[in-house]
Amino acid sequence: MTKPPLTLYLAAPRGFCAGVDRAIKIVEMALQKWGPPVYVRHEIVHNKFVVDGLRAKGAVFVEELDECPNDRPVIFSAHGVPKSVPVTAAQRQMIYVDATCPLVSKVHVEAQRHAEAGLQMIMIGHKGHPETIGTMGQLPEGEVLLVETVEDVAQVAVRDPEKLAFVTQTTLSVDDTKDIIAALEARFPAIVGPHKEDICYATTNRQEAVKAVAPKSDALLVVGAPNSSNSRRLVEVASRAGCTYAQLVQRATEIDWRALDGISNIAISAGASAPEVLVNEVIDAFRDHYDVTVELVETAVENVEFKVPRVLRQPA
Structure with missing residues (x-):
């Protein structure tokens, strides 16, 4: 049976940003250096696939510091923590690594x-x-x-x-x-703002890429987690930019094929904490249903890289 044709606009940049990449690397390097278990306060990044993968390697995810033993390393998530958290960790003489995005x-x-x-x-x-x-x-x-x-x-x-x-x-x-x-x-006319806007380059770039593809797309899917702020914003940006069907999906299994019946093109993006393997999974799912032609729509090139903390670059 002949598959219907489908143009798939692949938004770029999409997926992992430098801060997420660094945070995941920190957990992996900590596991290599100290062995499992390594504790992580809060999800290291907002993506179940990533968290489950690190959990399988020996990371233990907790919500608060008091759930961590004193004799095992603890990592603070990419989202940052209140000042009281590292202070408490130091008082307890814990080994801690801060994975807060720079x-x-x-x-x-x-x-x-x-x-x-x-x-x-x-x-x-x-x-x-x-x-x-x-x-x-x-x-x-x-x-x-x-x-x-x-x-x-x-x-x-x-x-x-x-x-x-x-x-x-x-x-x-x-x-x-x-x-x-x-x-x-x-x-408040006297209010003082930041020297450079606080919204990060990756958030801005992904929103601009979605704005470029949304107006010409019958539908747009954002690969990301429901608790990921930047992923949810991409769905909102797509809707405002003129895409009548914009949805967030964590995995290909969440695609609503009935809602997409009759489309001739679709755009795909991904939040900053969504790995490319999940984007490829979604593209493969469309190939199963359609004769897909992929068109890359690139609005910026990212080459940002953040170093991991020195403690992880030193031998155990």
Whole structure:
């Protein structure tokens, strides 16, 4: 039986960013150096496939430090942790390795610097997300106020409107964040922003690639996890860019083939914590159903690489 033709637009950049790549490498190198088990506070990155693979090698994932024994290494996830976590680990004389993405650490440093200058912080981010918890936890309670929407800006109660600064979560929608920043600057003209925007290069690049493919696609699938902020933002960006069917899938098994009946083209992207093997799995699934022609749509080339901490580069 002849398969119907399908053009598959493959968005690039997609998938792993330098911070995710580094975090996974840190867990793997820690397992090689100290042997299993190695404990990881929170999912190292938001992807079940990645987490399950590391768990099979001997990583033990926990939510809090008090679940870790003192005599085994612990790794802090790429999303960052409140300042109290490494302090507690040091008090317990634990071996710990911080896998916080350097671009998240940059936001932590900014927040600290503004606080030292006497400024109260406003953070644009998602309540309950580990990165937001980690960034807000760099300063004493009450020093960082969270806003999620333009509406929140109108309600936020600050100590002194003349002494304010803002930072943002690194994985937000670029367009949404612009609107929130505009609202902050309109209400608080003296507010100080970051020297360079906090939304990371990988988030921005993946959103731009999706904007390039979405308007010409009958459907768009983002390979990623439901708890991955940057993956969920890609789905939203695709919908706003004109794609009438944009969905998040973790694996090829989640593809809704009935919803895709009659399409002649589809776009595929992947969140920053989704490995390329899962993208290939999705493409192979489409090859099973269609006569697929793949077209790469590349809007940027990434060559960023972050070094792993020195402790892992030294012999045991």
